[in-house]
Structures are given as C-alpha cells and as structure tokens.
Amino acid sequence: MLSRVIVDEVMSASIFNWKYGIQNGSPLRSARTGSFGRRSLAVIVGLGIIAQSAVSQSSSSSGTRSVQPSTQKTLVVLGDSLAAGYGVDPTEAYPGVLQRLLDEAGLGYRVVNAGISGDTSAGALRRVDWILRRPVDALLLQVGGNDGLRGQSAAALKTNLVTIIERTRSKYPEARIVLAGMRMPPNMGAYANQFEKVFIEVASEARVALVPFLLEGVGGVSEMNLPDGIHPTPEGHRRVAQNVWAVLAPLLQRDPAAAAKH
Numbered sequence: 001m002l003s004r005v006i007v008d009e010v011m012s013a014s015i016f017n018w019k020y021g022i023q024n025g026s027p028l029r030s031a032r033t034g035s036f037g038r039r040s041l042a043v044i045v046g047l048g049i050i051a052q053s054a055v056s057q058s059s060s061s062s063g064t065r066s067v068q069p070s071t072q073k074t075l076v077v078l079g080d081s082l083a084a085g086y087g088v089d090p091t092e093a094y095p096g097v098l099q100r101l102l103d104e105a106g107l108g109y110r111v112v113n114a115g116i117s118g119d120t121s122a123g124a125l126r127r128v129d130w131i132l133r134r135p136v137d138a139l140l141l142q143v144g145g146n147d148g149l150r151g152q153s154a155a156a157l158k159t160n161l162v163t164i165i166e167r168t169r170s171k172y173p174e175a176r177i178v179l180a181g182m183r184m185p186p187n188m189g190a191y192a193n194q195f196e197k198v199f200i201e202v203a204s205e206a207r208v209a210l211v212p213f214l215l216e217g218v219g220g221v222s223e224m225n226l227p228d229g230i231h232p233t234p235e236g237h238r239r240v241a242q243n244v245w246a247v248l249a250p251l252l253q254r255d256p257a258a259a260a261k262h
Contacts (some may be wrong), residue, residue: 008018011159021126030130041148052261074135075102075109078164079142079180080126082214082240083115089094092234109138120146121160132171138252139168140244142180142214144199149184152192158202165206176240176251179203180244211247214240 059156077083077095085093090113114131116123124143141164147157154217161179168175181199184192203210217231217239218224224236 015091020092030213041044046256062182071108073107073109073110073137075138075140076112076114076131076132076136077140077142078128079113079115079140079148081115081117081185081231082145083113083142084111084117085115085237086117087228088232088234088237092237094232094237094241094244095240098244101241101245101249102252105249106248109252115142118146120150121157122147125160125164130166132168136168136175138176138178138248140178140248141165141208145182146193147196148182148188148191151188154191154198157195157259158198161198162206165202165208167228176209176242176254177206177208178248178251179206179208182215183213183219209247209251211244214243216243240244 032161075098077098079095083093083095084090085096090096093113093115095111095113095115102109102111112134114127122142124141140160144157144161147160165177165179168177179199179202181196182204184195186192188195199210202208218232218236221236222229224232224239226233
C-alpha cells in the first residue's frame with residue numbers, strides 16, 4: 001500500500017548512540033529509496049500535488065475507505081531523523097506506519113511528515129510558523145534527542161517545546177497535541193535526569209498528551225536497530241509507531257474540544 005505520508009527531510013544527521021552516548025554525522029542513505037533526488041522532490045513539491053496523488057493511490061490500492069479532501073484532517077509529525085526515517089524507506093518509518101494505522105481505524109487523517117534529520121528543538125521552532133501555514137488538526141512533537149546529544153540546556157529545550165505548543169494552539173486552538181518523550185543514556189549523569197524531566201514537565205504544564213519514551217523497546221535493542229546501532233530498522237519503527245499509537249489513538253477519537261484541553 002502506498003503510504004499517504006509527505007516526506008520533508010534533508011540529507012544530514014546528528015545521530016544518538018544509545019549505548020555510548022556519542023555523536024556522529026553522516027549522509028542519509030536509504031537502501032530502498034536510493035538517490036537524494038527522490039527525497040529532494042518530496043521536499044520541493046512537498047505539500048502539493050504529490051500529497052493528493054499519494055492519497056488517491058493509497059486508498060484505491062489498499063481498499064481502505066476513501067476520505068474526501070474536504071473532510072480529511074491533518075496530523076503533522078514535527079520531528080528529527082527518527083521521523084525522517086534515517087536509513088529506511090520513508091514508508092517504513094514510523095510516520096508511515098502511523099498512516100496505515102489511521103487508515104485501518106478509519107479516522108480520516110493524513111500524515112504530513114515534517115521530520116528533518118539532525119533537527120533540534122530550536123530548529124523545529126524556527127520552522128513551525130511555516131508548517132502552521134497549512135491546517136493542523138493534530139501535532140506529534142518529536143524533537144529534543146539532538147538537543148540532549150549536544151548537551152544543550154534543558155531549560156532552553158523546555159522553552160522551545162512550550163513555544164511550539166503555544167504557537168500551534170494560538171493558530172489552531174482545537175489542535176490535538178502529543179509530545180514524544182526522549183531519554184539520554186545513564187552515562188550522561190545528572191543531565192540525563194534533567195533531560196527526561198523536561199518532557200514530563202512540558203506535558204503536564206502545557207496539558208498535552210505524552211508518549212513517555214518514544215524508543216521504548218527499541219533504544220539499545222540491537223535487533224531493533226540498523227547496523228549503526230542507533231536508528232530503528234523497519235521492525236523498530238513499527239514498535240515506535242505502536243508506542244505513539246497507544247497515546248495518539250484515544251486522543252484522536254475524543255471530542256475535539258476535550259482533546260484540545262487534554
């Protein structure tokens with residue numbers, strides 16, 4: 001089935017090694033998608049014709065119920081290399097898996113993958129206004145891992161996450177928002193605790209739904225990651241999607257006003 005995911009990513013990465021907590025940068029190469037050109041086309045054409053074509057083909061080929069454009073809602077995944085699908089086909093990355101789960105549930109959402117490899121909370125904040133130019137019915141906020149890897153201020157991370165949420169709500173008051181929690185390896189000492197608490201505090205204070213740990217069952221599990229030991233395999237992405245789905249599905253099924261005031 002063709003995924004109804006729009007891919008928005010660049011060929012860069014700031015990678016997090018769960019075992020050693022080291023940083024590495026390398027070009028994004030997908031064994032399934034091949035060239036940079038194909039990914040660039042998705043960025044350039046982005047939110048236009050390709051999206052409508054993918055929606056149409058996905059519905060007809062999968063046999064899922066077609067949703068009219070006028071009633072279809074949008075779920076934006078604002079993330080980093082995990083959302084961008086570093087090292088795997090974009091359709092195998094967890095946003096693509098979420099799209100299939102949404103289709104199967106008949107919830108009528110189209111996933112817009114705004115994941116960029118190497119992105120930080122500051123980077124996401126810089127581009128959120130552009131993303132908000134289009135309707136956003138639900139937002140999955142999945143950034144911060146690279147902030148932690150670089151040892152950036154936990155306070156700055158919190159400010160950036162809160163600001164992104166506030167800007168989203170300012171323009172779309174009824175938008176349903178999910179924050180994906182991340183963790184740093186224990187060998188980062190007290191900073192690891194400070195980092196983890198940021199997501200808990202933001203979710204509580206901003207009243208958004210929280211995925212406690214996005215990489216639960218994946219981070220540090222060799223068979224769930226690519227040979228680099230860092231990024232998820234297709235199987236790992238399916239587990240990540242299930243971690244998100246456990247929180248996202250109930251939220252999307254709730255009354256819009258109640259969901260926005262989570």
